[in-house]
């Protein structure tokens with residue numbers, strides 16, 4: 656088993672869609688970034704790459720590359736899934752925290768969970784996503800941006816008992 660950890664943050668701005676976990680969430684602002692700026696999937700992608708000691712999102716999908724401009728982060732995660740499969744790993748479980756003051760995500764979280772479960776063909780009850788505020792402290796507290804933290808375990812298909 657391998658453990659991976661990922662962190663990401665993006666600035667909240669007007670005139671952008673808010674996409675979290677592949678779900679478009681109705682809100683007056685969205686996250687700024689080269690791709691769709693899905694902070695949750697970016698932290699998940701970094702966690703998976705980290706578990707494989709295979710670099711980070713920035714090295715695989717540089718924001719200087721026009722190919723990734725406006726890209727769906729679900730597509731980026733699909734590439735990462737392919738890298739994972741090629742290396743003989745499967746995604747065992749996912750545990751994430753999204754830190755934001757608003758909007759409330761409670762009703763959207765089941766869809767985010769399903770997106771991740773489907774993308775990685777996971778068994779039920781292996782994906783956890785929590786949302787919490789930062790108690791009005793710092794850049795998240797001032798609603799200048801959203802942060803996400805993600806921990807994963809990967810199972811090694813080649814050597815399941817090692």
Ligand code: MG
Nearest residue numbers: 663664694697
């Ligand atoms: Mg990012």
